[in-house]
Amino acid sequence: MLKIFIGFVIFAGLAMFVIMQGGDSLDMGGEKHGADAVHAPAEAASVAASAASADASAAK
Amino acid sequence: MATLDVDRPMSAEEKKVIFASSLGTVFEWYDFYLYGSLAAIIAKQFFSGLDEGSAFIFALLAFAAGFIVRPFGAIFFGRLGDMIGRKYTFLVTILIMGLSTFVVGVLPNYASIGVAAPVILICLRLLQGLALGGEYGGAATYVAEHAPHDKRGAYTSWIQTTATLGLFLSLMVILGTRTAIGEEAFADWGWRVPFIVSIALLAVSVYIRLSMNESPAFAKMKAEGKTSKAPLTESFGQWKNLKIVILALIGLTAGQAVVWYSGQFYALFFLTQALKVDGATANILVAVSLLIGTPFFIVFGSLSDKIGRKPIIMLGCLLAVLTYFPVFEALTKAANPDLYAAQQASKVVVTSDVNECSFQFNPTGTVKFTSSCDIAKQVLASSSVSYENVAGPAGAPATIKIGEVEIASYSSKGLPADEAKAKSAEFKKAVAEALKAAGYPAKADPAKVDKVKITIILTYLVILVTMVYGPIAAMLVEMFPTKIRYTSMSLPYHIGNGWFGGLLPTTAFAIVAQTGNMYNGLWYPIIIAGMTFVIGMIFVKETKDVDIYAED
Numbered sequence: 001m002l003k004i005f006i007g008f009v010i011f012a013g014l015a016m017f018v019i020m021q022g023g024d025s026l027d028m029g030g031e032k033h034g035a036d037a038v039h040a041p042a043e044a045a046s047v048a049a050s051a052a053s054a055d056a057s058a059a060k
Numbered sequence: 061m062a063t064l065d066v067d068r069p070m071s072a073e074e075k076k077v078i079f080a081s082s083l084g085t086v087f088e089w090y091d092f093y094l095y096g097s098l099a100a101i102i103a104k105q106f107f108s109g110l111d112e113g114s115a116f117i118f119a120l121l122a123f124a125a126g127f128i129v130r131p132f133g134a135i136f137f138g139r140l141g142d143m144i145g146r147k148y149t150f151l152v153t154i155l156i157m158g159l160s161t162f163v164v165g166v167l168p169n170y171a172s173i174g175v176a177a178p179v180i181l182i183c184l185r186l187l188q189g190l191a192l193g194g195e196y197g198g199a200a201t202y203v204a205e206h207a208p209h210d211k212r213g214a215y216t217s218w219i220q221t222t223a224t225l226g227l228f229l230s231l232m233v234i235l236g237t238r239t240a241i242g243e244e245a246f247a248d249w250g251w252r253v254p255f256i257v258s259i260a261l262l263a264v265s266v267y268i269r270l271s272m273n274e275s276p277a278f279a280k281m282k283a284e285g286k287t288s289k290a291p292l293t294e295s296f297g298q299w300k301n302l303k304i305v306i307l308a309l310i311g312l313t314a315g316q317a318v319v320w321y322s323g324q325f326y327a328l329f330f331l332t333q334a335l336k337v338d339g340a341t342a343n344i345l346v347a348v349s350l351l352i353g354t355p356f357f358i359v360f361g362s363l364s365d366k367i368g369r370k371p372i373i374m375l376g377c378l379l380a381v382l383t384y385f386p387v388f389e390a391l392t393k394a395a396n397p398d399l400y401a402a403q404q405a406s407k408v409v410v411t412s413d414v415n416e417c418s419f420q421f422n423p424t425g426t427v428k429f430t431s432s433c434d435i436a437k438q439v440l441a442s443s444s445v446s447y448e449n450v451a452g453p454a455g456a457p458a459t460i461k462i463g464e465v466e467i468a469s470y471s472s473k474g475l476p477a478d479e480a481k482a483k484s485a486e487f488k489k490a491v492a493e494a495l496k497a498a499g500y501p502a503k504a505d506p507a508k509v510d511k512v513k514i515t516i517i518l519t520y521l522v523i524l525v526t527m528v529y530g531p532i533a534a535m536l537v538e539m540f541p542t543k544i545r546y547t548s549m550s551l552p553y554h555i556g557n558g559w560f561g562g563l564l565p566t567t568a569f570a571i572v573a574q575t576g577n578m579y580n581g582l583w584y585p586i587i588i589a590g591m592t593f594v595i596g597m598i599f600v601k602e603t604k605d606v607d608i609y610a611e612d
Contacts, residue, residue: 008354008355014228014232015228015232015347015351016344016347016348016351018228018231018235018236019228019231019344019347020344021235022235022343023339023340023343024339024340024343025238026231026234026235026343027096027097028093028096028097028227028231028343028346028347029096029325030092030093030096030324031092031093031095031096031126032099032122033122033123033125033126033127033424033425033562036425038106038107038110038115038118038119038122038178
């Protein structure tokens with residue numbers, strides 16, 4: 001158990017280092033579905049973003 | 061078969077069983093997060109050349125890959141697992157998963173092979189969805205059938221920790237590649253590396269799984285010729301078992317799923333989209349809380365061996381129901397106190413013809429909400445504004461009143477693209493200026509973000525996740541007999557998590573836009589978790605002392 005704990009602490013430290021380096025370029029929001037999965041940048045960011053931008057893309 | 065308990069440490073064979081099974085679920089999560097993190101790049105590589113009609117169809121197929129196909133995979137591979145064995149079935153699922161992920165990494169893009177590229181990509185996603193549907197049930201069943209009677213909760217809880225492991229693993233590989241080759245090369249070809257790297261995970265998983273023995277319970281059943289000839293009929297065609305499947309869904313996995321999605325994904329979404337905390341800070345705070353919370357999967361899994369699965373899962377659901385509103389309100393005060401103050405001080409009113417207001421539920425992302433009412437509400441909801449709805453005259457365009465300023469909304473239906481964009485920009489600018497004047501912050505002030513308090517709140521939410529998710533695998537396994545266990549437990553798990561959990565973000569947004577209160581999205585997880593609590597308390601029986609081999 002001690003080995004697992006030490007391993008986890010090392011893993012956690014490494015993970016935090018990576019996330020701090022990544023800044024806001026990392027998306028931890030999980031899998032994207034539907035239009036979020038096939039529309040590039042602006043609309044892919046979030047459900048709210050895609051919903052909110054629906055007006056702008058309505059006439060595309 | 062491990063039936064009698066002795067108070068002994070985990071054997072080397074048992075450790076290997078847990079490791080081999082967990083590796084597959086790490087794969088599942090690794091892939092899940094790869095597609096999330098790289099969605100924008102993948103969309104650009106494979107879908108950017110499509111016309112609007114084709115993009116619509118691919119959006120529906122991408123939705124199907126996530127939501128529809130997995131339950132079919134649960135049924136398909138569950139049936140196989142109950143007929144030919146756990147070992148070979150989840151060997152097949154991981155092979156399909158791993159090879160599909162790898163092929164994405166070497167698949168030519170739209171620029172190279174045209175429409176064949178997105179078609180093949182979607183086919184691979186559908187294959188992955190099928191395999192995913194069979195993976196979790198196999199892993200949980202396999203581990204549980206190797207575990208001593210009174211340690212099934214502890215042993216299976218290791219599988220539950222793999223969500224965090226998969227997340228961080230994917231982030232490490234993505235960022236490692238980015239750092240090594242640079243942003244430009246990553247967007248061009250480097251994004252393929254994380255997919256190709258998965259072949260190494262696959263090789264290790266297959267090697268280990270090949271060396272494993274079949275589950276002793278299934279091997280015994282097969283040797284005696286007692287395996288089910290028709291697992292689907294026995295699982296879902298006979299009321300005696302079907303009612304337990306339904307109870308497992310609405311009395312367990314539905315509530316577990318919404319608590320999980322709320323604690324991890326919705327909390328992050330709420331921080332960045334509603335409270336306007338910058339992405340980097342939100343990622344760090346969520347990551348810290350996930351890392352603090354992860355050991356609690358083991359804690360609650362082990363505890364469930366002593367006090368029962370049901371009390372822990374039900375308490376997790378109950379706490380979610382009772383505390384989500386105050387906890388998310390506390391999150392607002394800690395992350396963006398200026399927004400909280402503005403919400404209390406400024407009255408915003410949307411006046412609209414109620415007949416042109418939609419419930420903006422848009423799970424596939426393909427519906428366009430174009431009425432003046434819908435556009436007004438989208439803009440306000442995205443700005444985290446609490447507003448009051450007032451019925452206006454029929455046919456009149458909606459208006460937004462912020463303090464003394466009144467802004468007329470517009471309908472984008474039938475407008476040319478350029479005009480729609482211009483009107484959208486003009487309208488958003490007017491709303492933003494009025495909101496600014498009313499004290500609404502465009503972003504959370506970094507100096508006022510209370511990181512310690514936010515971390516405590518997020519950790520609490522993650523601990524609720526561990527309460528409902530830690531013991532769930534053991535409980536699902538114990539609800540069904542060996543001969544139809546794989547089939548019966550996989551379906552409620554995937555419908556619960558895929559449908560009830562997966563629809564949380566879009567349902568919550570629709571409720572927020574409809575009602576004008578950014579907390580009202582929480583009604584969705586609260587109602588589902590409440591339903592699970594009530595049904596679970598009344599109808600679901602405790603399973604920790606069940607002899608899972610009694611009917612073998």
